[in-house]
Amino acid sequence: MAPFLAAGPGLSVPDLHVVGLLFLGVAVAAGVAALSHEHDRAFSASLIYLAFGACAAVVIALFDLHWLDPVDDASVVERLAEFAVIVALFSTGLKLDRDLSWSGWSSVVRLLAIAMPLTIVAVAAFGAAIMGLSVAAAMVLAAALAPTDPVLAGDIGVGPPGEEDEREPNFAVTAEAGLNDGLAFPFVILGLFVAAHTDRSWVAEWVLADLLYAVVVGLGLGAAIGYGLGAVAVRLRRHDLLAPEYDGWLAIPAVLIVYGLTEVANGYGFLAAFAGGLAFRRYESDHELNARVHVGAEVAEKFAELSIVLLLGSMVTISGLAQPGWSGWLLVPLLLLVVRPLAVLVSLLGSGQPRGERLFLAWFGVRGIGSLYYVAFAVSVGTLGAENDVEVVWTAIACVLCSIVAHGVSGAPFARRWLG
Numbered sequence: 001m002a003p004f005l006a007a008g009p010g011l012s013v014p015d016l017h018v019v020g021l022l023f024l025g026v027a028v029a030a031g032v033a034a035l036s037h038e039h040d041r042a043f044s045a046s047l048i049y050l051a052f053g054a055c056a057a058v059v060i061a062l063f064d065l066h067w068l069d070p071v072d073d074a075s076v077v078e079r080l081a082e083f084a085v086i087v088a089l090f091s092t093g094l095k096l097d098r099d100l101s102w103s104g105w106s107s108v109v110r111l112l113a114i115a116m117p118l119t120i121v122a123v124a125a126f127g128a129a130i131m132g133l134s135v136a137a138a139m140v141l142a143a144a145l146a147p148t149d150p151v152l153a154g155d156i157g158v159g160p161p162g163e164e165d166e167r168e169p170n171f172a173v174t175a176e177a178g179l180n181d182g183l184a185f186p187f188v189i190l191g192l193f194v195a196a197h198t199d200r201s202w203v204a205e206w207v208l209a210d211l212l213y214a215v216v217v218g219l220g221l222g223a224a225i226g227y228g229l230g231a232v233a234v235r236l237r238r239h240d241l242l243a244p245e246y247d248g249w250l251a252i253p254a255v256l257i258v259y260g261l262t263e264v265a266n267g268y269g270f271l272a273a274f275a276g277g278l279a280f281r282r283y284e285s286d287h288e289l290n291a292r293v294h295v296g297a298e299v300a301e302k303f304a305e306l307s308i309v310l311l312l313g314s315m316v317t318i319s320g321l322a323q324p325g326w327s328g329w330l331l332v333p334l335l336l337l338v339v340r341p342l343a344v345l346v347s348l349l350g351s352g353q354p355r356g357e358r359l360f361l362a363w364f365g366v367r368g369i370g371s372l373y374y375v376a377f378a379v380s381v382g383t384l385g386a387e388n389d390v391e392v393v394w395t396a397i398a399c400v401l402c403s404i405v406a407h408g409v410s411g412a413p414f415a416r417r418w419l420g
Contacts, residue, residue, distance in 0.1 A: 023059075027052045031306040044408035046152055046368075049306050050401070053313015060314060070315050070372075070393050074379035080311065081373035084304035085181060086273040088150040088369075090255035091297035092178040093226070093277020097285065098171060107172040107351060108179070111361070114347035115340075116180050119146045119365075120187055122339045123331070131327040131395070137388035139191030140378045144396055145335060147184045149368030150177040150274075151305045152404065169357040173364055178278075181370040182218060182271030186211045188374050195383040214268045221265055222272025223279040225258045230283030230290075237289055247289050248296025254280060255297070308369050312400065323394035331395060332402045340365035363414060367403040371396050 030048055060067045070077055098104045120142045127138030189210045193202045233250055236242040242250075258276035259269040277297070281290055324331075341362035348358050375396040379389045 023052075023056065027310060028303075028306070031303070044152070044404070045302075046305060046309050046404050047408040049309035050313045050404055053310040054316065056310070056314040057316045061317065068311070068315055070320070070376070070397060071379060071390055074376040074389075074393070077311070077315075078373060078376035078380055081308055081369050081376060084151055084301070084308045084369050085270065085373055086255050086259045087252070087297060087304050088301045089178055089181065089270055089273035090251060090258070090277035090280075091294065091301045092150050092174055093274045093279075094251075094281045094290065094294040094297055096171070096175060096178075096278060096281070105175065107168065107348065107353065107361070108175040110347040110351060111172065111176045111344065112180055112183060115343040116146050116183065118343035118346065119335075119339055122343070123335060126331055126334065131325075131331065131391070133391060134195065134384070134388055136191045136195030137384045137392050139194060140188055140375070140384065141392045141395060143184045143187035143191060144371045144374035144378070144392075145367055145399055146187070147180040147370050148173060148177040148364075149366045149370045149403075150181055151301065151308070151370070152366045152368035152407070167357075168353065169360040172361055177366075178274040179271065182268045182274065183215070184370070184374065185268050185270065186215065188378060192378060192381055192383050195385075209266070214266060215271060217265055217267030218262055218269065218271030219275045221262045221267055222258050222269075222275035225261055225272070226254070226276030226279035227283055229254050229257065229276070230280040233280075233289055233293075234284050234287055237287075244288075244292070247292030248299065250289075250293050251297035252300055254293070305369070308372070309404070312372065312397070316397070316401070320394050321398065323390050324398050325391075328391060328395040329398060332399050335367075335399055336365070336403060336406060360414065363410070364407060366407045367396075367399050369400075371400055 027049075030052065031045065059065075068076060102109075120139075123142035123145055124135075124138045127133040127141050128135050131138070133141065186206070190206060193206055196202075233242065233254075237244070237247075255273050255276065258272050262272035263269045280293070284290075344362040344365070345358060348361065351358075375393045378384060379393060384392065
């Protein structure tokens with residue numbers, strides 16, 4: 001009788017599933033190494049993630065594998081990006097200790113009330129006039145590209161909670177990223193309303209429900225739930241009903257509860273996630289629980305960033321990058337080098353901030369996961385039309401890819417030059 005063979009004779013083509021697991025293991029190991037010395041390098045860890053994603057894209061193309069498409073599988077991309085953004089927003093709120101006063105937050109208000117609308121108007125005008133997009137699609141693209149990304153902006157923002165050296169520009173870019181991802185939502189909805197209706201019967205509904213109600217409920221309910229969860233967590237700890245070693249895990253259920261309840265109430269969950277983190281931190285801010293919850297949130301945020309940037313890189317194709325055309329690719333340097341810097345510099349006129357700090361804020365308008373979420377959300381709604389969907393999504397991807405590279409490389413040297 002022939003002996004039992006555990007394997008077939010000779011070499012065989014490896015199972016692609018196993019190869020994928022191997023690749024994922026190497027990518028995660030590289031991510032851990034990148035995060036371990038992130039502040040000692042001249043470039044962001046997101047560049048490493050993007051490079052691994054690009055390698056995956058090459059393999060996918062060579063073997064002609066079926067993989068996610070950012071347009072056809074927009075609903076999947078939307079949900080994955082959604083989780084990464086809400087965790088980052090909650091983590092961002094946990095970092096900020098500054099009192100809620102005009103003097104402390106005036107630069108943030110300027111960025112949100114002046115720079116962001118100026119960016120939306122400029123990009124929308126370019127999209128409609130130069131790119132040939134419909135007015136609705138141009139508005140959606142502009143709203144998606146206006147916010148500073150809370151996921152990727154973490155590399156240049158403030159440090160852990162309780163850090164004494166909370167410099168103004170780092171604080172401003174962190175708080176801006178925490179708020180403007182949620183505040184972009186009404187303008188995305190505005191574009192979708194324009195696409196779906198030929199009359200103006202929807203304007204009052206948009207103003208009352210999507211602008212006023214959803215913003216107020218998002219901020220108010222998020223803050224109330226976040227503060228309540230902080231109070232419950234501290235009290236449970238005092239009665240030894242929560243083990244200290246699991247403090248870090250509390251960030252995930254906390255943000256999911258805040259986000260879920262707010263969305264059920266038809267408020268903006270992104271605003272709630274940030275306000276929830278801010279309020280959670282405010283309940284006995286010096287309690288050891290807060291620092292550990294932040295550590296847990298930041299770890300989850302970083303690995304969500306790794307996952308989404310890997311996914312983004314893996315979805316890139318030559319044909320996809322050709323979709324924006326010359327006009328869409330022209331928007332990339334225009335947005336990063338002209339529109340964002342000028343909008344910020346205009347918003348900070350009369351602020352009294354030093355020139356270096358204003359230049360820092362003008363340059364570091366990082367576009368990232370939030371933009372990817374918004375265009376995927378718009379495609380999932382399905383009112384823009386197939387041709388506009390493709391151009392909007394791939395133009396946003398082009399901006400995000402270039403932002404990750406440009407801001408990832410320039411982060412450390414520019415911060416040293418402008419902030420000392």
